[in-house]
Amino acid sequence: MSGELFVPDGGDVVGELRDVLAGVVGADAERVDPRQPFAALGLDSLLAAELVAAIFQHFGVRITGGALYEYSTPALLAGHLSALRGASVSAVRTPDASPPVLEALRLQLAGRLGCDVWEIDADAPFVALGIDSILAADFVAGINDTYGLSERPLTLHEYPTLATMASYISA
DSSP: OOSOOOOTTTHHHHHHHHHHHHHHHTOOGGGOOTTSOTGGGTOOHHHHHHHHHHHHHHHSOOOOTTHHHHSOSHHHHHHHHHHHHHSOHHHHOOOOOOHHHHHHHHHHHHHHHTSOGGGSOTTSBTTTTTOOHHHHHHHHHHHHHHHTOOOOTTHHHHSOBHHHHHHHHHO
């Protein structure tokens, strides 16, 4: 092999994932080496949440932030995404959120962001809504108080949108 990247069952996905990743980290896609670990490519914890949401938007499959550690390079993740694409849709969908839970979370988040509740798109990544690590900690603390949970702020990386967080809590 002359420097070509071989990814079993994910080769066609590598280029797409490279483009998505480049958009998230603000890099030229041609300079993204799919064999490098995500951290070496500039992915920090906030960008990881954004990447998870971008992967869902582009590929139509949901992954958790943990998948970025389990499949630690774009090449490895491409194989995983390829397998998920081949899986049945029901295997990758999250349960629907209870409308009361979604609205309660939207109300809490709007209060923390200082905006109207209907300005918050339930499918927008938390990062795109302006959630930083301090707001994430405060928001999750509010969720814990409301629902008697003991989640950590990292939960927002696993469930990177209001809709996915509400689905998780509803389940």
